[in-house]
Amino acid sequence: MATKKVTYKEAITEIEEILEKIENEELDVDELAEQVNRVSALITICKDKLHKTEAEVEKILKDMNQ
Amino acid sequence: MATKKVTYKEAITEIEEILEKIENEELDVDELAEQVNRVSALITICKDKLHKTEAEVEKILKDMNQ
Amino acid sequence: MATKKVTYKEAITEIEEILEKIENEELDVDELAEQVNRVSALITICKDKLHKTEAEVEKILKDMNQ
Amino acid sequence: MATKKVTYKEAITEIEEILEKIENEELDVDELAEQVNRVSALITICKDKLHKTEAEVEKILKDMNQ
Amino acid sequence: MATKKVTYKEAITEIEEILEKIENEELDVDELAEQVNRVSALITICKDKLHKTEAEVEKILKDMNQ
Amino acid sequence: MATKKVTYKEAITEIEEILEKIENEELDVDELAEQVNRVSALITICKDKLHKTEAEVEKILKDMNQ
Amino acid sequence: MSDQQLSLFELQRQVKGSLDDTFSMPVWVKAEISEMTVNRSGHCYLDLVETEPGTDNVIARCRATIWSYTFRMLKPYFETTTGQVFTEGLKVLLHAKVEYHEVYGFSLNIRDIDPVYTLGDMARQRREIIRRLEEDGVFEMNKELELPLVPQRIAIISSPTAAGLQDFLDQLHNNPHKFVFYTKLFPAVMQGNEAPGSITKALEQIFEYEDLFDSVAIIRGGGAQIDLACFDNYELAFNVAQFPLPVITGIGHDKDDTVIDMVAHTRMKTPTAVAEFLISGALRFSEELKELEKHFTELVNDQLEENKNRLNDAADQLNHLVNQMIVSQQNRLNIARIQLANRSAAFLKNQITELKQLSTETRNRTVRYVTIQNHQLEQSGNKLNFAFRKQVFKNKSLLQQFQNLIKFRSIETIKTEKKNLNLIQEKLRLIDPQNILKRGYSLTMLNGKILKSVQLVKEGDLIETRLSDGTVESMVEHKKLSDQ
Numbered sequence: 001m002a003t004k005k006v007t008y009k010e011a012i013t014e015i016e017e018i019l020e021k022i023e024n025e026e027l028d029v030d031e032l033a034e035q036v037n038r039v040s041a042l043i044t045i046c047k048d049k050l051h052k053t054e055a056e057v058e059k060i061l062k063d064m065n066q
Numbered sequence: 067m068a069t070k071k072v073t074y075k076e077a078i079t080e081i082e083e084i085l086e087k088i089e090n091e092e093l094d095v096d097e098l099a100e101q102v103n104r105v106s107a108l109i110t111i112c113k114d115k116l117h118k119t120e121a122e123v124e125k126i127l128k129d130m131n132q
Numbered sequence: 133m134a135t136k137k138v139t140y141k142e143a144i145t146e147i148e149e150i151l152e153k154i155e156n157e158e159l160d161v162d163e164l165a166e167q168v169n170r171v172s173a174l175i176t177i178c179k180d181k182l183h184k185t186e187a188e189v190e191k192i193l194k195d196m197n198q
Numbered sequence: 199m200a201t202k203k204v205t206y207k208e209a210i211t212e213i214e215e216i217l218e219k220i221e222n223e224e225l226d227v228d229e230l231a232e233q234v235n236r237v238s239a240l241i242t243i244c245k246d247k248l249h250k251t252e253a254e255v256e257k258i259l260k261d262m263n264q
Numbered sequence: 265m266a267t268k269k270v271t272y273k274e275a276i277t278e279i280e281e282i283l284e285k286i287e288n289e290e291l292d293v294d295e296l297a298e299q300v301n302r303v304s305a306l307i308t309i310c311k312d313k314l315h316k317t318e319a320e321v322e323k324i325l326k327d328m329n330q
Numbered sequence: 331m332a333t334k335k336v337t338y339k340e341a342i343t344e345i346e347e348i349l350e351k352i353e354n355e356e357l358d359v360d361e362l363a364e365q366v367n368r369v370s371a372l373i374t375i376c377k378d379k380l381h382k383t384e385a386e387v388e389k390i391l392k393d394m395n396q
Numbered sequence: 397m398s399d400q401q402l403s404l405f406e407l408q409r410q411v412k413g414s415l416d417d418t419f420s421m422p423v424w425v426k427a428e429i430s431e432m433t434v435n436r437s438g439h440c441y442l443d444l445v446e447t448e449p450g451t452d453n454v455i456a457r458c459r460a461t462i463w464s465y466t467f468r469m470l471k472p473y474f475e476t477t478t479g480q481v482f483t484e485g486l487k488v489l490l491h492a493k494v495e496y497h498e499v500y501g502f503s504l505n506i507r508d509i510d511p512v513y514t515l516g517d518m519a520r521q522r523r524e525i526i527r528r529l530e531e532d533g534v535f536e537m538n539k540e541l542e543l544p545l546v547p548q549r550i551a552i553i554s555s556p557t558a559a560g561l562q563d564f565l566d567q568l569h570n571n572p573h574k575f576v577f578y579t580k581l582f583p584a585v586m587q588g589n590e591a592p593g594s595i596t597k598a599l600e601q602i603f604e605y606e607d608l609f610d611s612v613a614i615i616r617g618g619g620a621q622i623d624l625a626c627f628d629n630y631e632l633a634f635n636v637a638q639f640p641l642p643v644i645t646g647i648g649h650d651k652d653d654t655v656i657d658m659v660a661h662t663r664m665k666t667p668t669a670v671a672e673f674l675i676s677g678a679l680r681f682s683e684e685l686k687e688l689e690k691h692f693t694e695l696v697n698d699q700l701e702e703n704k705n706r707l708n709d710a711a712d713q714l715n716h717l718v719n720q721m722i723v724s725q726q727n728r729l730n731i732a733r734i735q736l737a738n739r740s741a742a743f744l745k746n747q748i749t750e751l752k753q754l755s756t757e758t759r760n761r762t763v764r765y766v767t768i769q770n771h772q773l774e775q776s777g778n779k780l781n782f783a784f785r786k787q788v789f790k791n792k793s794l795l796q797q798f799q800n801l802i803k804f805r806s807i808e809t810i811k812t813e814k815k816n817l818n819l820i821q822e823k824l825r826l827i828d829p830q831n832i833l834k835r836g837y838s839l840t841m842l843n844g845k846i847l848k849s850v851q852l853v854k855e856g857d858l859i860e861t862r863l864s865d866g867t868v869e870s871m872v873e874h875k876k877l878s879d880q
Contacts, residue, residue, distance in 0.1 A: 008703075015710050022717040029074035029115055029725055032718065033122040039714050040130040046707050054700050061693055074725075081732050088739040095140035095181055095747055098740065099188040105736050106196040109729050116725050123718045130711060147754050154761040161206035161247050161769055164762065165254040171758045172262040178751050182744055189740045196733060213776050220783040227272040227313055227791055230784065231320040237780045238328040244773050248766055255762045262755055279798050286805040293338040293379055293813055296806055297386035303802045304394040310795050318788050325781050338813075345820055352827050359829050359839060359846060359862075366828045369820070376817050380810060387806045394799060 008049050011042045074115050077108045140181050143174045206247050209240045272313045275306040338379045341372045408498035415502075419494035422507050428487045430457070438464030440471075444490075444504070460492060460504040470509050477511035480518060480625045485589065489513035518625065525630045525655050534637040538661045541642045546681045547610035547674055549578045551602045551641070553595055554615045554667075555586040560648060564615055564667035568674060575678040580609070586616040591626035596635050606640055613674075614656065615646040615667040627654035636660060646670035833864035850875050 006014070018039050021027045027035055072080070084105050087093050093101055138146070150167050153159045159167055204212070216237050219225050225233055270278070282299050285291050291299055336344070348365045351357050357365060402410070431443035440462040445454045462470060474482045491508035529535040550568070554561045561581070568577045582601050585594035595614065602612055614636075626632075627647060633655040636643050642661035646669055647654060657663040664670045825831060829839070839862040840847045847853060853872050861868040 012706070012710075019710065019713055019717060022714070022721055025721065025724070027721070029112075029119055029721075032721065033119050033126070036123045036126050036714060036718055039710070040126045043130060043707050043711055043714075046703070050700060050703050050707070057696050057700065061696075064689070078728070078732075085732065085735050085739055088736075088743050091743060091746060093743070095178070095185055095744075098743060099185050099192070102189045102192050102736060102740050105732070106192050109196065109733055109736075112725070112729050116722055116729070120722050123722075127711070127715050127718075144750075144754075147758075151754070151757055151761055154758075154765050157765065157768065159765070161244070161251055161766075164765065165251045165258070168255045168758060168762055169258050171754070172258045175262060175751055175755050175758075178747075182747050182751070186744050189744070193733075193737050193740070210772075210776075217776060217779050217783060220780070220787060223787065223790070225787070227310075227317055227787070230787060231317045231324075234321045234780060234784055235324050237776065238324045241328060241773050241777055241780075245770070248769050248773070252762075252766045255759075255766075259755065259759050259762075276794070276798075279802075283798065283801050283805060286802070286809060289809065289812075291809065293376075293383050293809070296809060297383045297390070300387050300802055300806045301390050303798065304390050307394065307795050307799055307802075310791070314788060314791050314795070321784050321788075325777070325784075328777060342816075349820065349823060349827070362827070362829055366824055369824050373817055373821050373824070376813070380813050380817070384810045387810065391803050391806070 006042070006045065008046055011046050011049075015039050015042050015046075072108070072111065074112055077112050077115075081105050081108050081112075138174070138177065140178055143178050143181075147171050147174050147178075204240070204243065206244055209244050209247075213237050213240045213244075270306070270309065272310055275310050275313075279303050279306050279310075336372070336375065338376055341376050341379075345369050345372050345376075405498055408496070412496040412498065415494055415496045422491050422493040424510070425490050425492050425504065426487070426513070427456075427458075427460075427490065429484050432482075432484050434467070438467060440464070440467045442506070458502055458504060459500075460490070460506050462506040466507060470506075474509050474511045474514070478515050478518065480514065481588075482509075483589075486514055487517040518628070522628045522655055525628060525633060526658065528630060529633055529637060529655070529659060532634065534634060535659055537637045538639060538643050538659055541640070541661055543642045543661060543677070544610045546575075546678045547642070548576065548678070549608060549610045550580075550674065551605075551609040551612045552579055552581045552615060553584050553598045553602070553612060554581060556581060556583045558586065558616060560615060560646075560667040564613075564646070564671050567668060567671035571671075571675045571678075573675065573679055573682065575675060575682075577674065580605075587626060589626060592629035592632035596632055599635050599639055602641070603639070609641055611642045611644055611661070612639065613644045613646060613667075613670050614660070615670055616648050624654050627656040629655070632656060633659050644670050644673065830864065833862065838863050850877055 018027075018035050022032070022035070084101050088098070088101065150159075150171050154164070154167070216225075216233050220230070220233065282291075282303050286296070286299065348369050352362060352365065425444075427444035427446055429442055430445040432440065434440045442460040442462070444458050444460050446456040447453060448455050471482050474480075480486065489510040489512075490504065490506045491510070492504035492506045495503050495505050497503070526535065552561070552564070554564075565579060568579060571577075582598035584598040585591045599612070602609065624647065636656055637659035643659075644662045644664060645654075645657050645660040646664045646667040647657065648666045653663060662673065664673050833839070841860045841862065842853060842857060847859065853859065853875060855872050855875060857872045859870055859872060861870060
């Protein structure tokens with residue numbers, strides 16, 4: 001779960017790939033916990049990125065309206 | 067019944083193989099009890115793995131939602 | 133009729149061999165009773181084995197369901 | 199007509215041999231009665247053996263089915 | 265005409281010899297009557313033997329079939 | 331003409347010898363007559379024997395058929 | 397040839413008299429006003445002409461007067477009816493009395509004017525102008541120009557003294573939205589015959605600074621509504637239509653559009669309307685900008701929201717899928733357990749059935765075996781019976797045959813012997829010399845021996861001849877050999 005260098009897009013793609021694998025039952029139960037952890041980590045990363053972006057945008061808009 | 071190192075997948079595969087053997091009567095009666103025992107043990111292993119995974123996943127998801 | 137060490141499969145094979153001999157009239161009448169007795173003994177052995185296996189299997193399944 | 203130790207198979211063989219001799223007219227009329235008697239005795243022996251065997255087998259099978 | 269110890273076979277053989285001699289005209293007229301007498305006696309002996317055998321066998325067979 | 335002890339065969343043989351002699355003309359006329367007489371006597375003897383034999387045989391056969 | 401000489405006066409009087417006779421009543425005359433003056437006392441003096449159609453060649457001309465009291469009534473009536481100043485250049489239908497004055501000559505005294513005729517003529521002229529502009533392909537040209545989103549630099553063509561101009565400028569510069577407009581006035585005469593030329597000139601000036609302006613506003617405030625004929629001018633319309641900047645008109649009338657209005661980019665009724673149009677344009681743009689900004693903010697927010705939702709969805713989906721997978725696996729294990737139970741039971745049941753079958757089979761086969769053996773024994777008995785009977789029969793036959801044979805052969809032997817003896821007896825009878833002699837044959841004997849050849853006797857030998865019943869003795873006299 002170390003790779004924090006993933007882009008938002010890569011993270012989303014990976015999340016979707018894992019979800020699809022789970023859906024298609026391509027995942028072994030043995031791997032499940034690990035993969036769920038991975039998705040969780042990726043979602044957290046994405047949410048962090050989003051929050052950061054949101055704050056930034058808010059600031060820009062505020063600046064613009066003044 | 068010692069080999070607890072089997073993966074979930076291997077366990078399922080073995081279960082199905084034994085079930086098929088029983089169905090096709092490829093088993094000697096002398097072996098049946100032993101094989102039923104084996105399947106039973108494997109099912110228990112699988113269930114344990116499932117429960118463990120379930121708990122683990124639940125924890126991850128809970129942590130993520132906080 | 134002493135050899136109780138015979139496996140189920142061996143027993144069945146022997147029964148079938150004797151039956152075949154009877155059918156092909158390879159058996160002397162003098163041996164017939166003896167051989168039928170043998171078959172009977174083997175069938176009894178098999179039944180015993182079956183009942184034992186059945187009980188054993190039932191127990192395993194019962195244990196598993198708990 | 200004393201030899202009751204003859205086996206069923208031997209009896210049958212002897213019967214057949216005598217019958218063949220009679221058929222092939224290898225027998226003197228002087229011997230004929232004696233030989234017919236012999237065959238008759240053998241047939242009786244065989245029938246006895248058969249009945250005994252039958253009864254025995256029936257008993258075995260009856261015992262087995264119980 | 266005394267020798268009643270002759271067997272059926274010997275009788276038949278003797279009959280045949282005498283018949284042959286007669287045919288080959290090896291018989292003197294002086295002997296003819298005697299020889300005819302002999303044959304007659306032999307035939308009678310044979311018939312007797314046959315009847316006796318027949319009766320005997322019939323009895324045996326009758327006994328056997330019962 | 332006295333010798334009545336001659337057998338039928340001897341008589342026939344003598345007759346044939348005499349007849350041969352006559353045919354070979356080895357006989358004087360005087361002897362011839364004598365020999366003719368002899369043959370005639372022999373024939374009579376033979377006929378007697380024949381008749382006797384015939385009667386005897388007939389009787390035997392008759393007895394035999396009864 | 398009348399040699400009667402008339403004084404000028406008399407001639408003029410005679411002309412006057414005949415004209416009066418001929419035109420005793422006023423007549424309706426169509427003519428164009430070429431010149432017109434109104435004197436101090438209010439009388440109107442006109443110079444009327446008729447030109448050759450299609451050219452400007454004058455083919456008739458005369459003076460005309462409208463007396464002041466008539467003129468005072470006719471002029472307003474005409475002008476309000478036509479919306480056109482009663483002035484030079486108009487084509488009119490006049491009700492006039494032909495007058496002839498000995499001193500001043502021929503003139504027409506106008507009593508009435510039919511404005512309908514002039515109206516028709518004006519409309520015709522306007523249609524003509526429009527047709528020409530369309531033919532030239534310029535009619536729509538100005539309309540095809542794109543008005544800048546916010547036309548802020550306005551070239552104004554107007555009369556500097558016009559009341560409307562100041563209102564227009566005030567309205568523009570003091571707009572409540574604080575939009576800034578840059579205006580530059582290009583003065584022009586906005587009425588009368590000079591107007592087209594003057595406006596054209598103003599346009600030419602603007603054209604030189606084309607790049608400095610976004611559009612041209614031709615405005616005329618407050619003036620009488622009857623001065624509009626000057627805007628139905630071909631040359632002016634031609635210039636306006638082709639002008640490279642969009643032209644907005646606010647000429648200030650409510651009636652039919654002038655040709656200038658028609659060819660202009662945008663036609664507003666009054667200067668005020670033009671100002672409002674310009675301000676509203678700016679306002680619209682400003683609102684669009686605001687809208688855009690709002691839209692942009694919304695988009696950004698939407699996207700952020702969408703991504704948040706997506707992540708939440710992913711989390712939900714993960715939860716759901718994992719649960720599903722676990723349930724599915726649990727089911728699978730449960731099924732495996734049930735299958736194990738069922739299949740084991742079925743397996744054992746099959747084995748039991750098989751064992752039962754085996755025991756049934758044992759019984760069947762044993763019974764069959766015993767039956768077969770029994771049958772075979774039965775057959776052996778039958779065979780024995782049959783073979784024995786055959787043997788007995790055969791022996792009986794043989795004995796019978798022997799019996800027959802001995803009978804046949806003994807009888808045959810006896811018969812044969814009998815025959816034989818009879819044959820011998822017959823032979824004997826033939827051989828017996830006594831019998832031969834009896835048949836007439838005789839025996840010749842020499843010296844006690846039978847004479848068998850002639851050669852054995854000599855003549856003179858004594859021979860004995862034996863007959864059946866005695867003997868004769870004789871001597872040989874002669875002998876003879878038989879020929880062979």
